[in-house]
Amino acid sequence: MYFGLKVYVEDKRLKGLRDHLKTKIPDQDVEKIMKSYEKLGDIIILSIPKEHYNLRDFIGKSFYESYKCQTVLEKGHILGEFRIPYYKKIIGGDFVTIHKENGILYKMDLSKVMFSPGNVAERIRMANVSSSDELIVDMFSGIGYFTLPLAKYGKSKVWALEKNPDSYSFLLENINLNRVSDRVTPLNIDCLDFSSDFEADRIVLGYFSNDEKFLLKALDLVKKGGVLHYHNTVSEKSEHIFKKNVESTLLKKDRDIEPLYYRKIKKYSPGVWHVVFDFKAH
Ligand SMILES: C[S@@+](CC[C@H](N)C(=O)[O-])C[C@H]1O[C@@H](n2cnc3c(N)ncnc32)[C@H](O)[C@@H]1O
Incomplete structure (x- = not known):
């Protein structure tokens, strides 16, 4: 039409x-x-x-x-x-449907897996951040929200880790639907159990948690100077200490932080925002 x-x-x-x-x-x-x-x-x-x-x-x-x-x-x-x-x-x-966004097909069952329409700008941004020589670990890949744009448009190699078996089965389908199986290695595991024989250029942490174990794990996986895309929720009252807290976690692993980008993605609950913070870990 x-x-x-x-x-x-x-x-x-x-x-x-x-x-x-x-x-x-x-x-x-x-x-x-x-x-x-x-x-x-x-x-x-x-x-x-x-x-x-x-x-x-x-x-x-x-x-x-x-x-x-x-x-x-x-x-x-x-x-x-x-x-x-x-x-x-x-x-x-x-409850099963295929949603098309930015040229990517996301198949999902909305009785089993989430999909946040409010994160559209972030999914589109992920299509433009990486390049074909990069090794990326998506620690909480879900059905492929960020893995698919990173692999399809960035042409990067992505290790997509997902613990929920239902999300994982849609991740497998979406890898095939979007023809990126040569670039994505899906694993149905807890990201804390992942070990690699390479140092990642980039890590995506798309899961809200105040437990620093996930960030510490990401620091074990990322190379010196590699990039982290760190998502979390932040209350308006504590926004000023959010980056400081991330910095202190990096210091525990003797890593220095180089902030690159920070954005409020969407309102999560009254007074609380879903934010993304990109930084290099030197
Ligand atoms: C919030 S969803 C991903 C949302 C997506 N990044 C977005 O912004 O729309 C987070 C995913 O992490 C998975 N997950 C939670 N804990 C995990 C863990 N320890 N290891 C791997 N995956 C995990 C959940 O099953 C879920 O699919």
Whole structure:
């Protein structure tokens, strides 16, 4: 379909959907719903405002019919070490879908593995940070959120470590779907048990933990002058000491830090941000 026609069809769909929701819900609340929904492949994920919870089925069905999608879910919590999403089905069928983003296919089962639409800019950034001569360890690869852009666009060799067997099985599928099996070595292990016969140029730590054991492990794996992409959550009140804490962990391994990049990725909870900090470990 021509781009102009596609935009026209989408605008028409959104207008129809808004008008339909407005038959039962005040305008400003409809706007809230329209701003917060997410679409992953053929699945729509809704946040239902508390004050309209009695209209949950009406709202779900409105999206379902407007998008003619496979399933509409109600957003829930992502819990535990394996980051399992607890989303309730409002209408439709399967929780398995393939989401296409930046030319990459991510297959997932949203009853078993998470996918954060809010991290899109970070996934796109990872497509541009590495080069073909690099050896990279993605310590928490999940279904391949960062591994796939690093391998597909950076053409780097990536060791993708993932402990959750469900995420790991989608990682295997996604490596094949994106034809990067010659560059990715997937391992269904705890990253703390990984040992290598090479020093990594780059390490990705895409898991929130205040236990410094993961960062210490990354320092054992990365070469002098190698880069770490360190994700964590930081409360607004303690943001000023976040980098200092990372620096003290590096000192425990006699490594000096060279900060490269810091960004707030998204709000995680009230007053708390998901941040990424890139630095070299000398
Ligand atoms: C939060 S998810 C990845 C999110 C992704 N980086 C993003 O930002 O969208 C973290 C992954 O780490 C895995 N994980 C947790 N602890 C682990 C460990 N010790 N070793 C390897 N993988 C682990 C979880 O199963 C999960 O798939």
